[in-house]
Amino acid sequence: MSRDELEKELENLRKRIAELEEQRRQLERQLAEARETQAAAPTIPPTTQEELTQTLTRMFSRFAKLLQAEICFFFVHRTDEDILILHPPTVGIEMSSLGQIGTVPKDGLIQNVFTQRVPLIINDTRESRYPDIRVFRESGIYNSILVPLMWDKRDEEQRVVERKAIGVLIIANKRRQMPFSEEDRRILEILARQSASVIAGAQIYIELREKAEQLERAFESVSAGIIFVNNNGKISLINSVALQAFCGGADGNLIGKPFNEVIQHDKVRSILTSALSGKEELMEEIEIYEPEERIYRVETSIVRDEHGNPTGVVALFSDITEIRRVERMKTEFVSTVSHELRTPLTSIKGFIATLLEDREGYFDAETRYEFYQIIDQETDRLRRLIEDLLNLSRIERGVALQPHWQKVELSKVIDRVLAIQRSYTDKHQLIADIPELLPPIVADEDKVDGILTNLVNNAVKYSPNGGEILVRAIREDNTILISVRDQGIGIPKDKLGKIFEKFERIDTKETRAAGGTGIGLYLVKHLVELHEGQIWAESEGLGKGATFFVRLPIYPKRAKDEGYYFDDVERVLHPTL
Numbered sequence: 001m002s003r004d005e006l007e008k009e010l011e012n013l014r015k016r017i018a019e020l021e022e023q024r025r026q027l028e029r030q031l032a033e034a035r036e037t038q039a040a041a042p043t044i045p046p047t048t049q050e051e052l053t054q055t056l057t058r059m060f061s062r063f064a065k066l067l068q069a070e071i072c073f074f075f076v077h078r079t080d081e082d083i084l085i086l087h088p089p090t091v092g093i094e095m096s097s098l099g100q101i102g103t104v105p106k107d108g109l110i111q112n113v114f115t116q117r118v119p120l121i122i123n124d125t126r127e128s129r130y131p132d133i134r135v136f137r138e139s140g141i142y143n144s145i146l147v148p149l150m151w152d153k154r155d156e157e158q159r160v161v162e163r164k165a166i167g168v169l170i171i172a173n174k175r176r177q178m179p180f181s182e183e184d185r186r187i188l189e190i191l192a193r194q195s196a197s198v199i200a201g202a203q204i205y206i207e208l209r210e211k212a213e214q215l216e217r218a219f220e221s222v223s224a225g226i227i228f229v230n231n232n233g234k235i236s237l238i239n240s241v242a243l244q245a246f247c248g249g250a251d252g253n254l255i256g257k258p259f260n261e262v263i264q265h266d267k268v269r270s271i272l273t274s275a276l277s278g279k280e281e282l283m284e285e286i287e288i289y290e291p292e293e294r295i296y297r298v299e300t301s302i303v304r305d306e307h308g309n310p311t312g313v314v315a316l317f318s319d320i321t322e323i324r325r326v327e328r329m330k331t332e333f334v335s336t337v338s339h340e341l342r343t344p345l346t347s348i349k350g351f352i353a354t355l356l357e358d359r360e361g362y363f364d365a366e367t368r369y370e371f372y373q374i375i376d377q378e379t380d381r382l383r384r385l386i387e388d389l390l391n392l393s394r395i396e397r398g399v400a401l402q403p404h405w406q407k408v409e410l411s412k413v414i415d416r417v418l419a420i421q422r423s424y425t426d427k428h429q430l431i432a433d434i435p436e437l438l439p440p441i442v443a444d445e446d447k448v449d450g451i452l453t454n455l456v457n458n459a460v461k462y463s464p465n466g467g468e469i470l471v472r473a474i475r476e477d478n479t480i481l482i483s484v485r486d487q488g489i490g491i492p493k494d495k496l497g498k499i500f501e502k503f504e505r506i507d508t509k510e511t512r513a514a515g516g517t518g519i520g521l522y523l524v525k526h527l528v529e530l531h532e533g534q535i536w537a538e539s540e541g542l543g544k545g546a547t548f549f550v551r552l553p554i555y556p557k558r559a560k561d562e563g564y565y566f567d568d569v570e571r572v573l574h575p576t577l
Contacts, residue, residue: 046202053089055198060091063171063191067184071141071172074149075104076199077114077165084114084168092173097139101132104168108132110146114168119147119189123179136172144172145180147188149196166200225296225317228303229259229272231310242317245294268298268317275300275313285320295321341385344378351375377423384453391526392502392519401530403444405564410480411438413445414471417452427466430456434473441480441552442559442566447527448552454520455484455548462546463488478554478573479533485547491539499537500525532556 046052060072071092075084084104086095095102104110109130113120122128122144125137136144147169153162169192174180225242229235235254238247246263247254254262263269267286275282282300287293296317303312351371355363363371394401411434418430452471459469467487474481491499502522528535531552539546555573 046198046205049206052199052202052206055202056195057089057091059191059195059198060089063188063195064091066191067145067171067180067187068175068178069171069173069180070175071144072170073098073172074167074169074195074199075110075114076149076167084111087167093139093141098135100135100138105131110168110170113146113148114165117148117150117165119145119185121145121180121182121185141172142177143174143180144170145185145188146170147185147192149192149199151196151200152193166196166203169195224319226314227259227263227272227317228312228314229276230312231276233258233260233276235259235262236312237314245288245317245319271298271300272313272315275302275315293321294319295324341382344382344385347378348375348382373423377420380420384450387450388519388523391523395523395526401447401526403447403530403558405442405559405562406445407440407566408443408445408448409440410434410448410473410482413449414452414473414482417449417456418471420453421456421460425460425466428460428463429466429468430460431468431470432472433470435475438473438480439475439554440566441554442556442564443531443552447530451524451527451550452482452484454524455550458520458548459484459486459488459546462486467545475554476551479551480554482550482552483547485545487545490542490544491537491546492542493539496537496539500535528552532558 046055056074060074064070064072069092071090073090073093073095074087076087077084086098086102088095090098101108101110104114107130109120109122109128110132122133122136125133125142125144128134128137148165149167149169151164151166152160153164155161169188171180171184171188174184220239222239223241225245226237226239227235227242227246228237234256235258236256238254243254246265246268248264259272260269263272265288267288271282271284271286281302282298284298286296286298288296297320298315298317300313300315302310303314305311351374355368355371391401411432414432414434418432422428422430456469456471463469463486465488469487470483470485472483472485500521502519525535528550533550533552535548535550537546537548
């Protein structure tokens with residue numbers, strides 16, 4: 001080799017060394033910036049999705065600048081569904097541009113990087129056959145680096161106890177369409193570990209906070225009162241139900257306060273004291289009379305730490321007032337029904353025995369006829385009671401009552417019901433006020449009879465001093481409004497909305513004397529609603545009588561849907577035709 005050639009080769013080597021030296025200095029600068037970026041990472045993880053997005057946007061912008069790239073985004077692994085999904089933020093590209101791979105396909109290259117935990121450089125997306133990289137190309141991405149987001153879970157001594165992939169970080173489009181290098185990949189791996197730490201920390205915090213919020217919502221939504229008292233007798237937890245019931249709805253935070261100072265009821269304080277001192281679980285019922293009687297079933301449990309040592313007591317207060325009320329009403333109902341059944345049976349038995357003993361014909365034909373009438377009436381009374389019980393049983397079992405649709409002349413039904421009721425009383429004036437041209441309705445005549453019989457019978461029963469009972473019926477549009485007004489003992493205004501509930505009875509001396517099962521109005525309401533009607537009551541209070549209103553449609557939609565029709569129904573509905 002000639003001298004000139006040697007000098008030329010030496011010059012080339014000097015240039016190459018200078019280039020390598022410049023590349024070394026550039027890599028050192030990049031590594032320094034990477035370490036600087038890593039050191040600038042937030043020490044406290046973001047606590048909301050919004051904070052996480054803002055933090056990652058700043059970090060990804062620095063990553064892109066450091067690696068002289070235009071785009072940065074990532075996919076996160078959703079463990080419950082075992083899928084990788086595109087997660088905000090994206091830097092340098094809109095999420096909508098990557099929408100086709102919002103969820104990474106299982107046969108995609110991104111999934112492969114995540115599964116294999118091996119980074120990958122793609123310096124020409126046109127050469128890739130993978131579906132997700134094809135979307136990259138269509139979105140304007142010409143080259144990229146894909147790095148798994150590896151998160152190290154550490155113990156209290158900062159030792160790595162678990163290493164897992166939580167997603168994939170992607171840098172794309174090196175400026176001036178330069179290729180990505182292995183040095184770029186190594187730097188991105190450093191940055192990916194930093195990103196994974198931020199993402200995982202934020203996810204853990206956000207998930208814990210969401211679970212805590214869910215627990216708090218569940219804690220507050222429980223219908224029972226809950227109080228947790230620690231070993232020092234101070235409240236650690238109390239929900240709004242217990243706060244309202246036992247602390248007078250006290251405002252402010254009661255956590256950390258002695259329960260003896262904030263709980264107003266002696267029985268509640270006594271139970272908590274016994275549970276704390278006895279270190280045993282209790283179960284009992286208590287009654288509290290402020291401002292009205294409430295009955296609670298109280299269950300206490302000892303709370304223990306991870307070593308099994310007791311740390312306090314939790315008490316659950318279930319309000320069983322309504323359960324006990326219904327149980328009492330059922331007991332009273334059984335007693336009342338027994339009485340109501342026994343009364344007509346005793347009457348029937350007595351008159352039949354009297355007739356059987358009259359072998360010599362002591363009673364004349366007219367007297368015998370009166371006896372037969374009484375037996376007939378008491379039998380009807382017994383039949384109605386049994387029908388009520390059967391209907392109640394069907395309703396309780398969820399068996400729908402089936403109407404037998406027919407054309408019903410309400411005036412005739414009202415007259416018949418009043419005639420029967422007149423035979424039971426000589427103290428009441430039962431009056432019908434019905435217009436001559438009251439139109440017929442489509443209904444189940446037996447059930448309409450049951451509605452009116454119950455209402456008129458109640459009016460008689462709860463008017464012990466007699467008086468006028470007026471039954472009216474008028475047409476209002478395509479409905480008939482029926483009213484039954486009495487001059488009896490009346491209804492307290494606060495009970496008007498409750499009297500149609502099962503077993504509900506107004507508890508006064510007069511109502512107890514009148515008897516009744518407490519199911520009549522409950523069944524009447526069901527029968528009215530079966531006809532798509534409405535029922536309500538009005539009263540000025542005790543001693544001022546009551547009026548019951550029933551509104552029935554002339555032609556119920558259900559009857560029409562079930563195909564029932566009578567010849568002049570259109571004339572009835574549209575009298576001007």
